[in-house]
Amino acid sequence: MNAVVEPLVATESKPKMTIRDVHVHYEDVHAVKGIDLDLYSDKVTALIGPSGCGKSTLLRCLNRMNDTISDCRVQGQIYLDGQDIYASDIDVVQLRARVGMVFQKPNPFPKSIYDNVAYGPRIHGLATDREALDEIVEASLEKAGLWQEVKDRLDHQGTALSGGQQQRLCIARAIAVNPEVILMDEPCSSLDPIATAKVEALIDELSGRYAIVIVTHSMQQAARVSQKTVFFHLGEMIEYGDTTQIFTAPQQEQTRDYITGRIG
Amino acid sequence: MIDPDGHMQPDVQGVDWTSPQMQARLKKRYWVDRLFRGLGLSAVAAAALFLIVLLGNIIQTGISGFFQTSIEIDISFDAAILPDPTLPRNEFSQAVAQVNMQRIIRQALLEKFPDVSGRSDTIRLTRMLSSGSRSQLRSLIVRKPEIVGTKLPVQLLASDEVDQAVKGNIDISLPEENRKLKNKEVGWLNQLQLEDRVSLNFHPRFITSGDSREPELVGVWGAAVGSGITLLVTLLTAFPIGLAAAIYLEEFAPRNRLTTIIEININNLAAVPSIVFGLLGLAVFLGAMGMARSAPLVGGLTLALLTLPTIIISARSAISAVPQSIRDAARGLGASPMQVAFHHVIPLAMPGVLTGTIIGMARALGESAPLLMIGMVAFIVDVPTGINDPATVLPVQIYLWADSPERAFIEKTSAAIMVLLFFLISMNGVAIWMRQKFERNW
Numbered sequence: 001m002n003a004v005v006e007p008l009v010a011t012e013s014k015p016k017m018t019i020r021d022v023h024v025h026y027e028d029v030h031a032v033k034g035i036d037l038d039l040y041s042d043k044v045t046a047l048i049g050p051s052g053c054g055k056s057t058l059l060r061c062l063n064r065m066n067d068t069i070s071d072c073r074v075q076g077q078i079y080l081d082g083q084d085i086y087a088s089d090i091d092v093v094q095l096r097a098r099v100g101m102v103f104q105k106p107n108p109f110p111k112s113i114y115d116n117v118a119y120g121p122r123i124h125g126l127a128t129d130r131e132a133l134d135e136i137v138e139a140s141l142e143k144a145g146l147w148q149e150v151k152d153r154l155d156h157q158g159t160a161l162s163g164g165q166q167q168r169l170c171i172a173r174a175i176a177v178n179p180e181v182i183l184m185d186e187p188c189s190s191l192d193p194i195a196t197a198k199v200e201a202l203i204d205e206l207s208g209r210y211a212i213v214i215v216t217h218s219m220q221q222a223a224r225v226s227q228k229t230v231f232f233h234l235g236e237m238i239e240y241g242d243t244t245q246i247f248t249a250p251q252q253e254q255t256r257d258y259i260t261g262r263i264g
Numbered sequence: 265m266i267d268p269d270g271h272m273q274p275d276v277q278g279v280d281w282t283s284p285q286m287q288a289r290l291k292k293r294y295w296v297d298r299l300f301r302g303l304g305l306s307a308v309a310a311a312a313l314f315l316i317v318l319l320g321n322i323i324q325t326g327i328s329g330f331f332q333t334s335i336e337i338d339i340s341f342d343a344a345i346l347p348d349p350t351l352p353r354n355e356f357s358q359a360v361a362q363v364n365m366q367r368i369i370r371q372a373l374l375e376k377f378p379d380v381s382g383r384s385d386t387i388r389l390t391r392m393l394s395s396g397s398r399s400q401l402r403s404l405i406v407r408k409p410e411i412v413g414t415k416l417p418v419q420l421l422a423s424d425e426v427d428q429a430v431k432g433n434i435d436i437s438l439p440e441e442n443r444k445l446k447n448k449e450v451g452w453l454n455q456l457q458l459e460d461r462v463s464l465n466f467h468p469r470f471i472t473s474g475d476s477r478e479p480e481l482v483g484v485w486g487a488a489v490g491s492g493i494t495l496l497v498t499l500l501t502a503f504p505i506g507l508a509a510a511i512y513l514e515e516f517a518p519r520n521r522l523t524t525i526i527e528i529n530i531n532n533l534a535a536v537p538s539i540v541f542g543l544l545g546l547a548v549f550l551g552a553m554g555m556a557r558s559a560p561l562v563g564g565l566t567l568a569l570l571t572l573p574t575i576i577i578s579a580r581s582a583i584s585a586v587p588q589s590i591r592d593a594a595r596g597l598g599a600s601p602m603q604v605a606f607h608h609v610i611p612l613a614m615p616g617v618l619t620g621t622i623i624g625m626a627r628a629l630g631e632s633a634p635l636l637m638i639g640m641v642a643f644i645v646d647v648p649t650g651i652n653d654p655a656t657v658l659p660v661q662i663y664l665w666a667d668s669p670e671r672a673f674i675e676k677t678s679a680a681i682m683v684l685l686f687f688l689i690s691m692n693g694v695a696i697w698m699r700q701k702f703e704r705n706w
Contacts, residue, residue: 097598107589
């Protein structure tokens with residue numbers, strides 16, 4: 001049942017997710033218009049473009065978060081390891097465990113720091129006993145660079161942390177279920193520069209282990225954290241390439257205009 | 265003004281903020297401000313005044329309902345009439361129950377007032393005391409068998425008319441034929457008062473006993489227990505059904521024509537007059553299902569119909585107030601819709617749901633009209649012990665007493681209103697406390 005999907009660029013390694021001819025409609029708005037894209041396990045892919053260009057919509061298709069919006073229609077194919085995630089035999093719950101998500105605004109549960117991180121492993125039965133769960137929580141917080149800051153107050157409310165800490169807690173929560181892909185929807189847009197720097201360093205840290213897709217409005221951020229960059233405009237993919245190439249030698253005039261700040 | 269580039273620019277320097285017109289505008293604005301503040305304040309004051317007058321009136325009338333007049337009479341516990349106190353306890357109390365207490369009391373009263381003679385005067389004299397004085401005396405003897413053979417002063421409950429006279433609620437200066445308490449009785453009462461044998465004491469019976477035909481013997485306990493059992497039935501039916509309906513409508517139901525119609529109808533149900541729910545309860549529970557009438561089960565189910573829309577509406581608004589980001593977070597981790605609802609949304613919405621439920625229950629507690637329809641208006645003396653016992657509830661009890669002809673029921677009605685208000689204010693207090701304690705800023 002696994003379809004063999006030819007990668008867009010033959011020279012690259014096997015992609016983790018492949019997106020082929022994806023269209024998204026909201027009622028009468030054609031938000032995403034025929035996107036083809038490959039996402040790689042060892043790379044950070046940045047989606048950039050002006051507001052309303054469909055980048056967040058596309059991101060939310062990758063773990064089917066759009067399912068709950070009743071008038072949103074997704075056409076085309078999205079494959080995770082060659083499996084169509086919109087196929088009828090796909091379990092959305094498992095898909096979302098494999099494709100984690102970090103949101104624009106930090107949204108920790110109003111529970112303790114420990115319970116925030118332990119929630120995912122608990123509902124998916126990833127830990128057999130309390131010790132194993134403790135280990136997962138510690139490892140996740142460690143990976144998210146938060147362990148040293150919170151190890152003495154795991155029972156404090158997650159919502160009482162600072163904004164940047166909350167966002168890193170959300171990242172820890174996402175990686176606690178051991179996902180293969182992490183989707184980040186403008187993860188730094190509500191953070192100050194120092195917290196942003198920490199989160200960016202964290203993305204760098206995680207980039208080898210997970211396929212990371214990040215939507216961002218900040219050119220500098222895209223340039224700093226990603227290896228691949230996609231530029232969207234009005235629902236269409238204008239340009240896709242290595243980040244260095246996009247930022248130093250864009251092929252399309254629209255891309256050049258956007259990056260230099262003339263449109264957007 | 266036209267700038268060098270040829271664009272129109274507003275002529276800012278031209279506004280004279282100190283001109284008389286500007287001053288007048290400013291003055292008018294201040295005046296309107298003051299006017300509205302004054303109107304608002306007087307509206308609040310008027311509302312507070314109404315409340316104070318209402319509460320003040322009820323408390324002023326009702327406070328004396330918690331007190332009752334007793335008359336001290338020297339009773340001789342004649343060993344010739346009363347059973348042998350050395351008998352075993354059971355036999356003794358059975359034997360005491362056979363004794364005509366009325367005779368003992370009459371004897372004592374005639375001893376006190378030796379010049380009273382003739383059948384009608386004797387009856388008048390004995391009616392100075394409550395019919396409850398006989399059981400008072402009986403239980404005293406059973407409790408203390410050692411008093412048999414002695415003569416002791418005993419505090420016995422006065423009749424309602426005497427009680428009202430002592431409380432000053434009967435105008436003695438009226439012509440004799442216009443009052444129930446005749447001159448002779450007033451004379452006897454005055455003599456007793458002179459001897460300091462009349463006392464007004466706190467009357468625990470008003471709290472602990474059920475209804476009665478005699479105002480001096482009534483109590484709110486039966487109605488309070490009836491209200492309690494009824495509300496329990498209401499809570500146990502309306503809360504789970506209401507919460508489940510709210511969860512389904514908010515979290516699971518598709519947004520379509522059918523759910524829109526259901527929503528509109530729930531909102532409409534909340535505005536339906538309560539007596540209509542009474543008729544529904546009458547038709548369904550008593551008519552179609554043949555349940556026991558006048559029972560807390562039926563009353564509770566009828567009130568559940570009444571509170572259900574309130575609970576659904578408040579639970580829905582509490583559930584929809586839980587931010588979408590929490591649902592997204594859980595869903596993004598792979599929580600199923602059920603897990604999102606039960607692990608996150610409902611616990612966070614619970615304080616709001618409970619607040620709404622308590623307010624709904626408080627409304628049910630104060631409701632009388634639908635219960636009249638299902639027969640909870642019967643005269644019931646016994647305190648109910650189960651959901652199928654005949655019972656009444658506090659508001660209906662108030663209605664029944666307000667409808668009674670005896671003068672003494674006026675203060676009992678107000679006193680019962682005080683008890684009902686106490687429960688209502690306590691429930692609303694709990695709701696406010698919960699809202700404050702669990703209030704959450706997102």
